[in-house]
Amino acid sequence: MDSSKIVLNPAGAEQESRVWIERLTAIGSERDAALAELHALLLRAARFEVGRRRAASSQLRGGDHDDLAQQSADDALLAVLGKLGDFRGESRFTTWAYKFALYEAAAKVRKRSWQGREVPLTAEAWPLMADDHQRTAQQSVEITERLAALGEAIERELTPHQREVLVALALNDVPIDVLAERLNTTRGALYKTLHDGRQKLRSVLAARGLGLDEHKEQTPA
Amino acid sequence: MIAPGHSNRDDLLARLTGPPGPELSCEECFAQLDHYVELELAGTDADTTIPGMRAHLEGCSACGEDHESLRALIATEARADT
Known part of the structure; x- marks a missing residue:
């Protein structure tokens, strides 16, 4: 077996996703607990993404990174709840939910990194770069x-x-x-x-x- | 100002003309990204199941980065679970 393959759908993954949906559409304390767990998962994903982009966002201060992750998790939670009806079970529920947190975090880091910078919309000159490839x-x-x-x-x-x-x-x-x-x-x-x-x-x-x-x-x- | 990242003309040509063939939109890409990543990591032929995704990931750098991140996160979690 190819060691690079990862078993992502062990028995129970489908059931696990179904339970997530049931708990998130329940009422009362069951839903509250599910929301808290989901927020924690989204925050983990957002921190993962902000961490991956730390080198590209070096101008941000230490606390900014976690603030961005928290904001991303909050926004992702709202997005997930708003799109719950779109979940078709083609992946694990957690994989589906993670993408919202990663999307929010990546977009926020990009925007923060460009805050106050001019966005160049014109080319000052057609780029005449040195061609470093060997060609005929x-x-x-x-x-x-x-x-x-x-x-x-x-x-x-x-x-x-x-x-x-x-x-x-x-x-x-x-x-x-x-x-x-x-x-x-x-x-x-x-x-x-x-x-x-x-x-x-x-x-x-x-x-x-x-x-x-x-x-x-x-x-x- | 021209960004300094275009180290060669092939890269510039690719950026200007994009990937060949049909590709998904950003919205379609986002809708199917979780499925695509799980298929990839399971060793299944994700590109046959979801045609147009690979071309979009090559043409759209933001969606390409989102793909890399989701793939890395799921792979990290799967390894931690084993």
């Missing part, structure tokens, strides 16, 4: 042509909003949650804009005979 002369010409075509297409083919989103997310490394907050929209809506812009850029490359899929087929393994 032809490969080097191809990628230069592709990037030149993309630079033109970003200016000419994308809508101003698509351009702004692509530049911020793909070129300037602005976290999507931070951009969503600044533009008063959602992660999903921004990613849709990014995706549509990328599709347009791929079409431009294909129309010029510089398509990425064509390139893969032509390149020997």
